[in-house]
Amino acid sequence: MALTVHSHEHYMREALKQARYALQEDEIPIGAVVVLDKQIIARAYNQTERLHDVTAHAEMLAITAAANHVGNKYLADCTLYVTVEPCVMCAGAAAWAQLRHVVYGADELKVGFRRYGNLLHPKAKLLRGVLAEECGALMQEFFARKRK
């Protein structure tokens, strides 16, 4: 991966901004950005509540927006940054989009895709744990609020 560690954190901070928008709107706080040639071409946050749509995960919206941006459904040269380990649905979408680089923050042991094997594109490289603590803290804050 050509990007430096500093860059990963930079882009993950942008994904975290998106996650905070979700938190403000009482959505599960997950954010994502898609990067091409060091430029962010798509930003999105989870909007399942607002849209009454289980498919409106941050990653799905970001992948759709990125494809619109480049005018191509394949995003092989792009990197997806997402604050939390993608679910099966989103990992499947990343595979179909042929995303070769996926970077996430916090592990999601319950509904993350990794327990089902490698669902990403066969050529995809996965980097985990970038700003994991901050990414995970947002989730904990959300669920702690919900329990009150």
Added chain:
Amino acid sequence: MALTVHSHEHYMREALKQARYALQEDEIPIGAVVVLDKQIIARAYNQTERLHDVTAHAEMLAITAAANHVGNKYLADCTLYVTVEPCVMCAGAAAWAQLRHVVYGADELKVGFRRYGNLLHPKAKLLRGVLAEECGALMQEFFARKRK
């Protein structure tokens, strides 16, 4: 499942109509309908080419449309009919939507979700093989054309 075998075939024929629209538009011919209280509340076909969007599978579009129709992201009382075994992405979406009944036509051994385990909702009942031959024949026709 309360529906009779006759009913399954009836709804699968409607999904097949959708798949044929996809074929006409040179899309991979997969169609889906969502049924609630014996009524079809959503119909969709694969539009990944037209929309330049890998997430635009028939099932995804049908789930989103059904949720819009009922004004609720959960579709526990609905049945999804789809002509071909869903992929990992679509199975994940069906799980999030809590779909309790999923019926498909033809197996998809290469990219179908079943090789990864049960990705549907834990309470979901799966029925396979309804009009499998007709559903599979459309796929074969499409890929035979592509090879020419």
